[in-house]
Amino acid sequence: MFEYTFQWRQAFRALPQMLEGALVTMQISLLSMVLGITIAVLLAVGRNSKSIWLRAPATTWVEVARNTPALFQIYMAHFGLGSFGIYLSPFVALLAGITFNNAGYLCETFRGALRAIPDTQMRAGRSLGMGPAKAFRLIIAPQMFRIAFLPTTNQMVWAILMTSLGVTVGMNTDLTGVTQALNSRTFRTFELFALAGVIYYCIAKAVMLGARLLAWRLFRY
Amino acid sequence: MIEIENVHKSFGALKVLKGIDLTVAKGEVVSVIGGSGSGKSTLLTCINGLEPIDSGRIKVDGIEVHARGTDINKLRQRIGIVFQQFNAFPHLTVLENVTLAPRKVKGMGRAEAEEIAVKQLNHVGLGDKIKVYPGRLSGGQQQRMAIARALAMSPAYMLFDEVTSALDPQLVGEVLDTLKLLAEGGMTMICVTHEMGFARDVSDRVAYFESGVMAEIGPPEQIFGEAKNEATRKFLSSVR
Numbered sequence: 001m002f003e004y005t006f007q008w009r010q011a012f013r014a015l016p017q018m019l020e021g022a023l024v025t026m027q028i029s030l031l032s033m034v035l036g037i038t039i040a041v042l043l044a045v046g047r048n049s050k051s052i053w054l055r056a057p058a059t060t061w062v063e064v065a066r067n068t069p070a071l072f073q074i075y076m077a078h079f080g081l082g083s084f085g086i087y088l089s090p091f092v093a094l095l096a097g098i099t100f101n102n103a104g105y106l107c108e109t110f111r112g113a114l115r116a117i118p119d120t121q122m123r124a125g126r127s128l129g130m131g132p133a134k135a136f137r138l139i140i141a142p143q144m145f146r147i148a149f150l151p152t153t154n155q156m157v158w159a160i161l162m163t164s165l166g167v168t169v170g171m172n173t174d175l176t177g178v179t180q181a182l183n184s185r186t187f188r189t190f191e192l193f194a195l196a197g198v199i200y201y202c203i204a205k206a207v208m209l210g211a212r213l214l215a216w217r218l219f220r221y
Numbered sequence: 222m223i224e225i226e227n228v229h230k231s232f233g234a235l236k237v238l239k240g241i242d243l244t245v246a247k248g249e250v251v252s253v254i255g256g257s258g259s260g261k262s263t264l265l266t267c268i269n270g271l272e273p274i275d276s277g278r279i280k281v282d283g284i285e286v287h288a289r290g291t292d293i294n295k296l297r298q299r300i301g302i303v304f305q306q307f308n309a310f311p312h313l314t315v316l317e318n319v320t321l322a323p324r325k326v327k328g329m330g331r332a333e334a335e336e337i338a339v340k341q342l343n344h345v346g347l348g349d350k351i352k353v354y355p356g357r358l359s360g361g362q363q364q365r366m367a368i369a370r371a372l373a374m375s376p377a378y379m380l381f382d383e384v385t386s387a388l389d390p391q392l393v394g395e396v397l398d399t400l401k402l403l404a405e406g407g408m409t410m411i412c413v414t415h416e417m418g419f420a421r422d423v424s425d426r427v428a429y430f431e432s433g434v435m436a437e438i439g440p441p442e443q444i445f446g447e448a449k450n451e452a453t454r455k456f457l458s459s460v461r
Binding site for chain 1: 269271294295297298300301302304306308310311312321322325326327354355356370371374
């Protein structure tokens, strides 16, 4: 009943190609995090704003990003926008989809962190002669990033795993894309995807470890 | 000189200040006493423009604090304020807490800012703590750091908002000593305080606030000796 013969050699022969794919995976997830964090800070400020014109779009973004599947978001970036004549390459569509998702989740993470910082910190900064933007940058933001650091790391891991959805919009250079292409040529499905799984696992673990080292270095207080 | 003219201020329907007049001359130390909710802390945050006022006028060195054209950030560099809850910046060392504003607001170089900071920190007795994060300090030490942080901007005026109220009793003395030293050095100060002994010993004048009104002001001998106002006498007998 169990007649499958493992052929690991073939999978390992594909390893260099898969590692190249892993590099693309890391590239996309890193970019999506940098963009996501930047947008998330703006969204968090927007959601806390008194102006409805800032609050409404920020809230809409967060609601959609957090309450629809990531796959839907990536589809929309590729096929959805395509219907309006905006054609994003699989790479850009995947990056846009994951960034959209990251920004939505991270916004709420940062907003929670902001709430944990007493208002008196801002007052103390202002009373020393700082403008609101300067006080935010020098006093509020560093504390916010510390509180948000671990949840942000989780989002980073999540972003790495989300890149595998790119295969659905024709992405063929990232780890899953490469694996899928190899699979359709060799049909060593189990071996190839098992190997891909191990690589994903290693990347995620490495990110967690790196984050822990970074936290130890950055947060001395 | 700080000139406060007929200042009114309310939070929603609650009238907190009902026409305050007070002039504080250069080098003068004025203590403000009174029950909680009497508006004394609010007055301080109005003086440095952290709170808007409804009507009246506050002038610092002739510059109107709440006027539209006033560069409030610039004006605040001349008015130091220390709060009840220390407000140490937890992500910065003691030295960085004190050098932050001189460097980033005044644009001072690191070496110069650190020299001033070390001098101020020595002055408040924290010379051996400069590399420590505030989380490692006691309340009294954090509060003295906050004083050094305000002084590092070399303000012309210092406002103290119940700076000993959040401290353990045995730590109150060290902070009050710092304030005394400052007063003896000729700093112009307005101290909102519940420390009656301090108010009597250090102040040139003591003001008694009751429900948004300055009920009485005079030299400490008058306020603590023969207060003219019935409410003042009542308050003082209740706190002693």
